[in-house]
Amino acid sequence: MTASKKIDVFISKELIEKRVKELAEMINSEYQNQEIIIVCVLNGSFIFCADLVRHITVPLQIEMVSLSSYEGTESTGEVSFRLDVRQSLIGKNVILVEDIVDTGLTINYLLKHMKLKNLKSLKLCSLLLKRARLKIEVPVDYLGFDIEDKFVIGYGLDYDGDYRELPYIGVYGA
Numbered sequence: 256m257t258a259s260k261k262i263d264v265f266i267s268k269e270l271i272e273k274r275v276k277e278l279a280e281m282i283n284s285e286y287q288n289q290e291i292i293i294v295c296v297l298n299g300s301f302i303f304c305a306d307l308v309r310h311i312t313v314p315l316q317i318e319m320v321s322l323s324s325y326e327g328t329e330s331t332g333e334v335s336f337r338l339d340v341r342q343s344l345i346g347k348n349v350i351l352v353e354d355i356v357d358t359g360l361t362i363n364y365l366l367k368h369m370k371l372k373n374l375k376s377l378k379l380c381s382l383l384l385k386r387a388r389l390k391i392e393v394p395v396d397y398l399g400f401d402i403e404d405k406f407v408i409g410y411g412l413d414y415d416g417d418y419r420e421l422p423y424i425g426v427y428g429a
């Protein structure tokens with residue numbers, strides 16, 4: 256556990272709920288009668304993903320992946336797999352569900368990896384995007400919130416493993 260710092264609410268629980276429903280509705284209307292594979296990018300997107308899939312009405316399966324690239328508040332830039340999907344994704348509609356795109360390096364690595372798998376389609380859904388921090392162009396098909404350059408925590412997002420359980424998105428160290 257880290258020493259407690261002041262945390263301000265940045266995006267409220269209510270606003271998150273509303274936006275997550277809207278994202279699910281976009282997905283529902285685009286994939287009518289088609290099956291999708293939701294790939295939850297652990298650990299940060301576990302809460303977002305769990306809320307999102309409960310509003311998705313098209314048939315779906317869920318896979319988990321885990322990548323490493325972060326230490327503390329800075330990306331190391333070097334990405335590697337801790338956990339990959341457990342089924343063949345050939346011919347499948349895949350939606351990657353990410354908590355936040357910051358430099359874009361992590362998700363770019365995953366997108367490149369997925370593109371080699373002969374999918375039917377590949378889309379990216381991210382709850383947050385820090386556009387000013389992007390080091391590489393990343394196509395976010397379903398975006399929750401475009402945010403300024405702040406280190407955020409809560410709703411799955413952590414600072415060194417802490418604060419993931421907060422029901423809102425907060426600003427750390429304000």
Ligand code: IMP
Nearest residue numbers: 299330356357358359360361406407412
């Ligand atoms: P990127 O490779 O720089 O885009 O980093 C993506 C990953 O870094 C995310 O999946 C998060 O796990 C983590 N990350 C980036 N920014 C933040 C933040 O503000 N708070 C918590 N985690 C973050």
